Amino acid sequence: MRVRIKYFAKYADLAGTRQEEFEVGHIKIGELLRVVKEKHPGIRENESALVALNGKYGNEEQTISDGDTVSIFPPVSGG
Amino acid sequence: MEMERYLSQMAVKEIFPSGQKIIESSSVVVVGMGGTGSAIAEVMVRMGVKKITIVDYDTIENSNLNRQTMYKESDIGLKKVDVAKIELLKINNYVSVESVDQKLISSNAEGILSKADIIMDGTDNYDARHVLNVASVNLNIPWIFSAVEGTYGYVKAILPGKTSCLSCFEYPDEGEGISCTVQGVLPSAVRAISSLACSIALKVLMDKETYGDLIYLDVWKPMLEVMQIPRNKECRVCGTKKD
Known part of the structure; x- marks a missing residue:
């Protein structure tokens, strides 16, 4: 199945694109993130990215479906 | 209050007819008087809040x-709250301005924040926001989370008991983060995030903000994205796993 990943903020720079599609099996968000980080090592494993599944906050245990959009945001500390 | 000053904002349909009275009866605490905090404080004072407490x-x-447009070259070396108080009173002498020259920490947070109708986030690190989040939930006072770096940032209304809090979505709750001079921040991004935070604060004060979505804004792309964040029943700050 195909899922769309949307990268926000510095993740778009690290991935070199604002969005791309992945061909994956029926996996959970956590597994998808590992695939993403493997392809784009700049998105660090130890950074707690905020993830949305179809516009709603998601957690790593949620299973994704064909056609889903997963958005990845970095935490921001400045002010 | 003098009505003439506020005519243009009172004419906005989202504010008219009762919004200005609500603004003028509101007490706001701004924690952190850096880029976002000082800009938020300026807008709040110009709009005519009853009282503002600035903390830094x-x-x-x-x-x-x-x-940080509140400050000038001649102010270098002076305390931010001292200069800001003088400047805010120059802008609007009808507003009560209180300055608190302290770092907000767990032991003083509830005392400083307890009289607020709304708390505004002008901090620049995860530790301080965690303190704000816990105090807000304990006091049952809404706060507006705002954070910015580079060309982008976030704003979110946190209404205790109604919306998700900062810990509901596992936002980092400790650490200093990276300073603005190292990570970089565009002044216009600071202004945009501050302005958005003020708009959301007005909605909260007028009881017109109920969702508490996380709003992402990038002034360079430009791009705006809204993420729904439901409450986490097991949240350790506002849920069943609360300490």
Whole structure:
């Protein structure tokens, strides 16, 4: 199945694109993130990215479906 | 209050007819008087809030002046809250301005924040926001989370008991983060995030904000994205796993 990943903020720079599609099996968000980080090592494993599944906050245990959009945001500390 | 000053904002349909009275009866606490905090404080005072309390322990540095428009070269070395109080009263002498020259920590947070109708986030690190989040939930006072770096940032209304809090979505709750001079921040991004935070605060004060979505704004792309964040029943700050 195909899922769309949307990268926000510095993740778009690290991935070199604002969005791309992945061909994956029926996996959970956590597994998808590992695939993403493997392809784009700049998105660090130890950074707690905020993830949305179809516009709603998601957690790593949620299973994704064909056609889903997963958005990845970095935490921001400045002010 | 003098009505003439506020006519243009009172004419906005989202504010008319009762919004201005709500603004003028509101007490706001702004924690952190850096880029976002000082801009938020200025807007709130110009709009005519009843009282504003500004909290910071820092002094003004040369590297602040590109984006912290409250301060000038002659202010370098002075306390931010001292200068800000003088400047805010010059803008609107009808507003009560209280300055608190302290770092907000767990032991003083509830005392400083307890009289607020709304708390505004002008902090620049995860530790301080965690303190704000816990105090807000304990006091049942809404706060507006705002954070910015580079060309982008976030704003979110946190209404205890109604919306998700900062810990509901596992936002980092400890650490200093990276300073603005290292990570970089565009002054216009600071202004945009501050303005958005003020708009959301007005909605909260007028009881027109109920969702508490996380709003992402990038002024360079430009791009705006909204993420729904439901409450986490097991949240350790506002849920069943609360300490």
